[in-house]
Amino acid sequence: MNITQVFEKVPTQKDCIAHLEKTRWGDKPTCPYCKSDNTARMQHRHRCYNCRTAFSVTVGTIFHHTHVPLQKWFLAVTLMLNAKKELSALQLSRDLQVNKNTAWRIAMQIRKAMNQVDQQRMLSGIVEMEETYVGGKPRKGKKYDNPEDKPKPDHSTKKAPVIGALERNGMLRATSTRTTSSRSGPS
Numbered sequence: 806m807n808i809t810q811v812f813e814k815v816p817t818q819k820d821c822i823a824h825l826e827k828t829r830w831g832d833k834p835t836c837p838y839c840k841s842d843n844t845a846r847m848q849h850r851h852r853c854y855n856c857r858t859a860f861s862v863t864v865g866t867i868f869h870h871t872h873v874p875l876q877k878w879f880l881a882v883t884l885m886l887n888a889k890k891e892l893s894a895l896q897l898s899r900d901l902q903v904n905k906n907t908a909w910r911i912a913m914q915i916r917k918a919m920n921q922v923d924q925q926r927m928l929s930g931i932v933e934m935e936e937t938y939v940g941g942k943p944r945k946g947k948k949y950d951n952p953e954d955k956p957k958p959d960h961s962t963k964k965a966p967v968i969g970a971l972e973r974n975g976m977l978r979a980t981s982t983r984t985t986s987s988r989s990g991p992s
């Protein structure tokens with residue numbers, strides 16, 4: 806995804822949350838505290854029947870308790886992962902129209918998250934966003950009116966920017982894990 810697509814595909818906070826839920830959990834929201842998937846949705850949050858806590862998709866991620874709109878975070882992730890060279894905090898603050906300290910914090914958090922496998926998958930999911938993740942995961946045997954709409958099994962070209970960013974952060978080894986296979990559970 807590029808920044809224009811971020812503006813178009815996740816214009817609101819709600820869209821961003823829905824996208825994070827897809828990339829983090831697929832169809833099965835999982836409690837971040839006890840890892841149970843015995844959960845129920847309640848508006849924008851979820852309730853765990855196992856440990857009886859309520860949680861949102863941002864628990865345990867860099868997006869938790871942020872005052873910066875999620876769309877700006879998505880833009881930051883996209884800019885950073887798509888950048889050929891490391892993006893400066895100053896540049897990021899201009900692009901996102903946030904102050905320098907906020908930009909610096911966002912950049913630092915994103916770099917840190919790239920070193921954590923589960924968060925890394927979420928970040929990759931933002932840059933690799935496509936029809937698969939917007940409006941639901943395709944079901945097996947789903948019919949497409951236009952064969953062009955069918956998601957392609959090979960995502961290798963779309964992974965290129967992510968790998969570039971990960972190389973800069975010294976995390977090459979994690980890129981051998983195909984993010985696509987881990988998202989599709991048994992059906």
Ligand SMILES: [Zn+2]
Pocket residue numbers: 836837838839840841853854855856857858
């Ligand atoms: Zn729980």
